[in-house]
Amino acid sequence: FIGNAFDVSTNTLSYFRNTFEGNYYDRYEGYDLDRDGYGDLPYRPVSFIAFLFEKYPLTLILYESFLARLLDAMEKLIPLLNPEALVDKKPLMVKP
Incomplete structure (x- = not known):
């Protein structure tokens, strides 16, 4: 998710079928203290x-x-x- 005005938009209740894990977001402002390559804080794209x-x-x-x-x-x-x-x-x- 790079350069988007909005990362995710939803107008349905079926969003629970999708998985939002392990993606890169250029807007993410977290940190990686354990240096595993993943942010230590969750990202909320909506x-x-x-x-x-x-x-x-x-x-x-x-x-x-x-x-x-x-x-x-x-x-x-x-x-x-x-x-x-x-x-x-x-x-x-x-x-x-």
Whole structure:
């Protein structure tokens, strides 16, 4: 997942059939203390702002705005819309 505006978007309940583990994300900001090549923190590819943009297309005018960045920062502190099935528990640290 390199250079995407949004890594994952979902509008279905069948997302639980997919596996999100061992992928590389250029947006991942974790660390690898045990040096196994995988991030020690899980990565949540679905963001609240992506959900808003999908559900309410007119909110796309906020893309790259201060408000969108603020919501994204808040999402990292308090995840609002992150189904547990859409979490990569072992994100790659280095691009394959």
